[in-house]
Amino acid sequence: MKLSRAVAVRGSVALPGHRAAAWLAMAGLIAMSWCGAASAESSAFRPLKPRVKATAPAYVSYTTREGDSLYDIADRYLSDPTDWAVLSRLNHVPAPRRMPAGIVLRLPADKLRQDREAARVVATSGPAEHAFGKNPYVPFTAATTLVEGDRIRTGPNGFVTLELADGSYVTIAQNGELDIGRLRRTALTGAGDRIFDLHHGEVESQVTHATKRDDRFQIHSPSVVAGVRGTRFKVAYSGDAQTTAVAVLDGAVGVDPAQQNGRDAAPLPGVPLQASEQLVKARFGSVTRAGGAVGDPVELLAAPALSQPARVQDGETVVFDLVPAEHAVAYRVQVARDADQLDLIRDMRVSAPDADFGNLPDGTYFVRIAATAANGLDGLPQVYAFERRQLGLEASAAPLAGSRDYEFRWFVSRSNVETRFRFVLATTPDLRHPIVDRTDLSGGKLIVSDLPAGVYYWTIVAEQFENGRFYEKNSTVRSFTLAR
Known part of the structure; x- marks a missing residue:
């Protein structure tokens, strides 16, 4: 403080211009020296702030x-x-x-100017609705288009698929919440800028390969940012477990933390995927927990198989039996109207390798099956086409009163299609050595006479030919006892 007082006294004396300037310069140097010393002393007691590297203008x-x-x-x-x-x-x-x-x-x-684009709803099923900004949710219609700022919400067995302007697809699975954060295209370069915010559930993306260096497609969850330049991948976020699972089916995905040092860590347009904290390639996935580091890539489980892939689903319910897969703790079975699974209608997770979807209308469908690992990642999928064609077949048998004759009756649910029937009667459950085998029946009744006493087994087979295809339905093997 003595030094400061001396400078102040000197500064109050009138001096010639050049001397005054010299004194002021000297005083400034002294003050700067004192301040620098004080600053150096105080810096020993507080941490240095990290230097922020300035980004060069592009x-x-x-x-x-x-x-x-x-x-x-x-x-x-x-x-x-x-x-x-x-x-x-x-x-x-x-x-x-x-x-x-x-x-x-x-x-x-x-x-550069960015023009807003629209997304077209190409498929929707079950409870699904949308809202713009803070407006209330309303159900989807066939002509719905969505823009930046729209929110999407699906319920149980509710699905929505959007088609973007470049031919990419985004599918929101059941019980999901997704916001369209950014949907734009740069006027001069043609680069696309697409950002989606996933709050809950799963979103599957089929992204057209980028043609511009600055093309950006990102899925943001509360814990990670998954960015691609053309691939097929899934991002699932569980709010209960606060985990984000990324599974890559084709191409590669760059995965980065959503926040880093308290700021948004999402990569900017044009940043190569190799610069991401983790590069997850096809047939691999990662699981990241909130507040933790981005999960390391792990290999996805191999695709399981159906035990009867050519089976016509003609029963009361649609049932699939899977071949048990190694290391699987569960299975995921999805039904769609198309092979690419854009028009989903059912989605089920089961702990055993079989799934019953209940009744479905007649038609051609596609089932996608995957094995789920202990880390929660769904493995590689396998898709099968199947036909749903209900063909009910009821049968009964009873003795005719006052005789040793037995009457057998049956009928089919699709009676408008010409049907031929085969009747088989045997003394063993496997029906390998039939005592009656009739293949020329067109009606719904047959009487067998003079049967000796014993135990009998029988079945009826319905055969139909429609639209160039052959269909066959067996009744269960039934039995009856004829007393002496």
Whole structure:
């Protein structure tokens, strides 16, 4: 403090200009020295702040066309048309000047205009609804289009698939919540910018391969950001467990933490996937828990198989039996109207390798099956086509009163289709040595006479030919005892 008082007293004396300047300079140096010492002393007691590396500005090249002016270029390609002044300073071009073709200009990448795009709903099933901003939710209709700011919500067995402008698809599975955070395309470069915020459930994406370096497609969950440049992958977030599972079926996915050092860590457009904290390739996945590091890639379980892949689903319910898979703790079975699983209608997780979906209308469907590992990741899928064609077959038998004759009756549910029947009667449950085998029956009744006493086993087989295909339905093997 003595030093400060001395400087103050000296400063109050009137001195010639050059001497005053010298004194002021000396006082400044002394003060700076004192402040530097004090600062150095205090820095020993508080941590140094990390240096933030400044990001170099990015530019995009534009080659002029005949008659272009900065006004025209700014109006066409910049988000603010008045930024022609920025172009003038940056490129040293007078604003009013009409430029010949072939001049290469630099345009600031962060000032390029982005046009909003729309997503088209191509499939929806079950309870599914949407809302824009804070508006109330309303059900989807066939003509629904969604834009940036829309929210999507699905219930049990509720599914929605969106088609983006570039041909990519986004499917929201049952019990999911997804927001469209960004859906834009840069006017000059044509680069797409698509960001979706997943709050709950699972979203599966089939992303068209990027054609622009700055194309961006990201799924944000509360714990990770999954970014791609063209692939098929799934991201599932469980709010209860606070975990995000990423499974890559094709291509590669860059996975980064959603937040890092208290700031958004999502990669910027143009950042290569290899720069991500984890690069998850096809046939691998990762599981990340909230607050933890991004999970290491682990190999997905191999696809399981159906035990009867060619079976026609003609029973009261649609049932699938799977071949048990090694290391599987559960199985996931999904039914869709298309092979790509864009039009999902059922989704079930089962602990045993069999699933019963109840009744479904007649038609052609596709079932996708996958084995689930102990880490919660669904493995590689296998898709089978199957036909749902209900064919009910009821049969009964009873003795005729006052005789040793037995009457057998049957009927089918699809009676409008011409049907042939086969009747088999034997003394063993396997029916290998029949005592009656009739293959030429067209009616619904048969009487067998003069049967000796004993135990008998029988069945009826219905055969139909429709639309170029052969169908066969067996009744259960039944038995009766004929007393002496």
